[in-house]
Amino acid sequence: MDYLALYVTLKLALVTTVFLMVIAAPVAYMLAYSRFAGKSFLEALIYLPMALPPTVIGFYLIILMGPKGFIGKTWGMFTGGSLLFTFIGITVASIIYSIPFAVQPMKAAFSKIDRRLLESAYVLGLSKKATFFRVIVPNSISGIAAAAILVFLHSMGAFGVLLMVGGSIPGETKVASIAIYEAVEMMNYRTAGMIALSFIPISYAFLLLINKLNDGERT
């Protein structure tokens, strides 16, 4: 049983979730409340990773994150290292791959809040930032939690993107889904089966949690 791969998977999913929630919250806020020219184009662009084959995302990420790409070059300038085939590299890839799953449910949750509640908060003297933390977040907490769970599950299941950007370095970029694939390739069905089995309770438990959150919201 490849515990190391499982560990990398869970670590990746957790780091992705934490970073993505922080990144996605202001984006979702902007999409829910601001009006500006070209908003629908920007929104579609943000959701694009959901509609593209993972290998296509992986391909462009290789181009961008490679030594000659914009992100890779900038990263190299500051750290002297490469992004490809590193844990940080697959984290960036995983974040981009999961962006829609964070932004969409959060935006939906924010949009559901009555505009008058926000105006009431402004009149009561709260800045936009204070309103976000004191009114918007507590009133969309189940949507935010749903977004976090979706991101976590989605990045646990990432395969194509990670394989292209990170390859399969044990302890660094070899996640469980890649470990399963490699085990099967080597006809090692026992190892593959063990890792595969460990996914089921985790995913199932999180789905139950989402259902519970949705139920809680309805009552």
Next chain:
Amino acid sequence: MTIAASFKKRLRYFDLDISFSFAKKNMMVMIGPSGGGKTTIIRMLAGLEKPQEGKIVFGDEVWFDSMRRINVPPQKRRLGYVFQDYNLFPHLNLIENAAFAAVDKKEVDELFEIFKIGHLKKRKPHMVSGGERQRCAICQALARHPRVLLLDEPFSALDAITRRGLREELKHLKGNMSFPIIYVTHDITEALYLADEILPVVEGKIDDQWMQRMVSREPSSELALRAAREPRLSLVY
């Protein structure tokens, strides 16, 4: 402190063009048919909407001036604003709601006693009646020590009996308040009962003849006829 406002704004069906002023310790009732621009006026006073041109001055503070490009945000105007519903935050209980922006948290308890909702402190807004919610919303607004209190049809969503009770309490309370109150309604009975001053607003303009036309039951237009029906109904109570 005097509020002086004069502004213009192009709305969908008519142009709002109005100017008025009134002084401290007064209740001004803005009355007129629904859809006549009353709420827009209140929202502009609160800073939630921007007039196209004009000026809003409170005492020696300029809140809005299109010529000088001044537009003080709602946060800095320190007003109380109560609307029909949706004032209270659903995730907080009544006392937390009222204390949300309170200057002195201890005062909130006193306000709850005055407004007779002391026994409901720990209830969430959806667990109490509409009248109790509006009482709490007024507490929330007062606890902030507002410089002006804006009440936009605060009792319109309530049943007639509750509405009449709250209206009486408000009339009783306004004597103790040291700030101006602007009360919006489309109900003539309510206006006559509460007002120190009346500002009739019809299609975005002041129309001093409107009340007479309504009371004399000779509505000049179909729109006025529709608007008049509801106020007349409330004369029954």
